[in-house]
Amino acid sequence: MIKEVAKGGSYLLGDVDASTVFTPEDFSDEHKMIAGMTADFVENDIAPVDERIETQDFDLLVNLLQKAGELGLLGAAIPENYGGTNLDKISSTLIGEKLVRGSSFALSVGAHVGIGTQPIALFGNEDQKAKYLPSLVTGEKLAAYCLTEPSSGSDALGAKTTAVLSEDGKHYILNGTKQFITNAAFADVFVVYAKVDGDKFTTFIVEKSFEGVSTGPEEKKMGIKGSSTRPLILEDVKVPVENLLGEIGKGHVIAFNILNLGRYSLGAGCLGTSKWAIDLAVEYAKQRKQFGKALVEFPLMQKKIADMAIYTYATESVVYRTGGLMDDALKTLNVNDENYQKDVVKKVADYALECSVNKVFASECLDFVSDEAVQIHGGYGFTQEYKVERIYRDSRINRIFEGTNEINRLLIPDMLFRKAMKGELPMMEVAANLEQELVAYMPPMIDEDTPLEKEKAMLASAKKIFLMVGGTAVKKYKQALQEEQEILEIISNLAIQIYALESTILRTEKAIARDGLEKSKQKLNLTVAFAQETFTKIELMAKDGIVSMDDGDSALMVLSILKKLVRFKPKNLLHIKREIADKIIQSDQYTV
Incomplete structure (x- = not known):
């Protein structure tokens, strides 16, 4: 039986049943096998030539990409009839996490x-996908994504690259430069974005072999040095009309949906690298001796390791919860339906908010974990x-x-408020009901001996x-809220921290519930520490938002309500972090 699927953004409006959430403890044997195969590939094939890759040995890099294709690592998200393995989102996430x-x-x-x-x-249409x-999937051909331009970074729709239909109607003539490809x-x-007739933002499939396609010099980058990053230069490139991807003027639909998926995948990569940094830091701190003791014996070093693990555990919970949400949504579709691909796009788009949360968090x-890892290494770092x-x-x-x-x-917040305005989420109704409830609100009685009761409160x-801060912002600014970026940032930060806390x-x-309290002690410690520190941040964010919107009598009233909402006895985290x-x-590694 297919379970009911939570809508994107709905986590902010009510309780969520823990049994409905996917966690890393739910990995199947197949998931573990795919993760192990990917890890083995990196250890056996990539690690021995890692330094050569960093020198931009692109012949080697291409050969390794093709080997990854032979193992099926390039086709996890591609249907089987095109040579892919059509794995679920969790499998793709594990591949991404292990490859880092x-x-x-x-x-x-x-x-x-x-x-790409x-x-x-x-x-793509059937002919494009078949071609x-x-x-x-095999790596015989490799792909790149070309959205950014020298004059348009975050403002992707401000692209200057043009596409003009030829007189015979057989080609689009593309001119322009794409940056950081x-x-x-x-x-x-x-995959190139250009404006048809100067204003219709549209997507094209451009082959390297097309006349007029060239690349500029490699960028000299701070990091990711082994990868190729160049400008793509298009000079009167004739692109066959059959290589127009999607519809004319609908390139933004493709761009934004692909970016959503990219944001989620980036989160998985950051998770894998955070675990790696912890492993390296612990390995070094156990070997390095100062003042006659190993670094791991010093409480401040232990605190660093604990803090790195706490935020990595939260990130891991966020990433796999989101992957599970998308998998649950996709399971409701019929793969044989003629509109299957369009429905896939709609289902994934519903979690665009969560994908952005993944990316940011x-x-x-x-960044925090890698910084602490360097600090633990001291000068050697x-x-x-x-x-x-x-x-x-x-x-x-990242x-x-x-x-x-x-x-x-x-x-x-823009996505959240749009969903509310469309009636997809009852945010305004919930906020209105809450306003009356908060006037007479009294903090709940909490049994400190019951695991997670305080954290759930x-x-x-x-x-x-x-809802109080967001509702106040909507009432005060109405349509002008989009111009109040500092307030939007606070609303967004609250939404991010709440998703991480809940996950x-x-x-x-x-x-x-499944393994018992004793076997889950490390997870409980990680959660207790993360909850207390996150809730402190939430309180400060809320105060900042309330005062930023109004520093008069009405703000004092809202702050008095906030004071009741944050009335929780803090816990001594010192020994908890030492246990972690x-x-x-x-x-000898990140473990929960």
């Missing part, structure tokens, strides 16, 4: 299988002899890729706080 220990190689794979191939898989997908040096197929988690130096440099691009974190923070309060609580609640670190140190 291949550094720049992983980025090349991600650009090819995600933003998926536009054709999801929006391109089989060779993209991953895989440009060796890609055979480019995971990329900022990785600043040298290229140790991998954490590269992880630190490589991590920085807050820029797939729409900057600032853009994603503006998108989250915090979560319930956090959702009320979100973590639900994962641990589900684990306790101890288990990781004993295991």
Whole structure:
């Protein structure tokens, strides 16, 4: 029986049953096998030549991409009739998570299988899919995605590249330059965005072999040095009309949906790299001795390891919960339906908000974790002899890729309010009912001895706080709210933290119900620590938002309600964090 599927963004408006959420503890034997195969491929084939890849040995990189194709790693999201394996979203996520220990190689794979191939898989017609997908799945041909331009980064629709129909009606003539194109040096197929007649934003499939296609020099980058990043130059390129992807003037539909998928995948990559950084930090801290003791014996080092694990656990919970949501939604579709691909796009688009949350939370988690990993390594962490130096440099691009974190923070409330205005989410009704409830609100009585009871109460309060702040903003600014970016950022941050908090609580609640409290002790500790620190952030964000909107008497009234909503006794986290670190140190790696 197909279970009821939660709508995107609905987590903010009510309770969620832990049994409905996918967690890493739900991995099937097949999931574990795919993860193991990918990890083995990286260890046996990528790691030994890692330094050569970093020097931009593109012949080697292409050969390895083709080997990944032979293993089926390039076709996980492609239907079987085009040579793919059509795996579920969780399997694709595991592949992405495990590949990241291949550094720049992983980025090349991600650009090819995600933003490079998926536009054709999801929006191509039958002829286009039959022509391109089989060779993209094997790695015989490699793909690149061309959206950004020198004058338009976040403003993708401001593109200057043009497409003009030829007099004989057989070709579109493309002119323009695309910037920061991953895989440009060796890609055979480019998904290019251009404006037909100067104003209709449209997508085209452009082959490297077309006359007038060339690339500029490699960018000299801070990180991800082994990958190719070049401009794509289009000079009177004749693109056959049959290579128009989707509809004229509907390129934004393809671009935004592909970016949503890219944001989710980026979150999975950041998760895998965070785990890797923890493993490297623990390994080093156990070997390195100072003042006659190993670094791991010092409480401040233990605290760092615990904090890295706490935020990585939350990220892991967020990523796999979101993957599970998309898988549940896709299971409701009939693969034989003629509109299957269009329905897939609609189902995935419903979780665009969650994909943005994944991207922002995971990329900022990785920046924190990689920074702490370097700090644990001390001066050696600043040298290229140790991998954490590269992880630190490589991590920085993730807050820029797939729409900057600032853009994603503006998108989250925009998507939420659009859903509310369309009647897809009863946000305004819930907020209105809450307004009356809060006037007489009294903090709940909590049994501190019942695992997760306080954390779940915090979560319930956090959702009320979100609706209170969001509702106040809508009432005050109405349509002008879109111009109040500082307020939108606060609303977005609240939504991000609540999703992470809830995902973590639900994962641990589900684990306790299945495995018992003793076996779930590490998860419980991680959750208790994350909940307390996150709730403190939520309180500060809410105060900032309330005062920013009104510092008069009405603000004092709202702040008095907030004071009741945040009335929780703090817990001493010192020993909890020591327990978390101890288990990781004993295991020599990130473990829950």
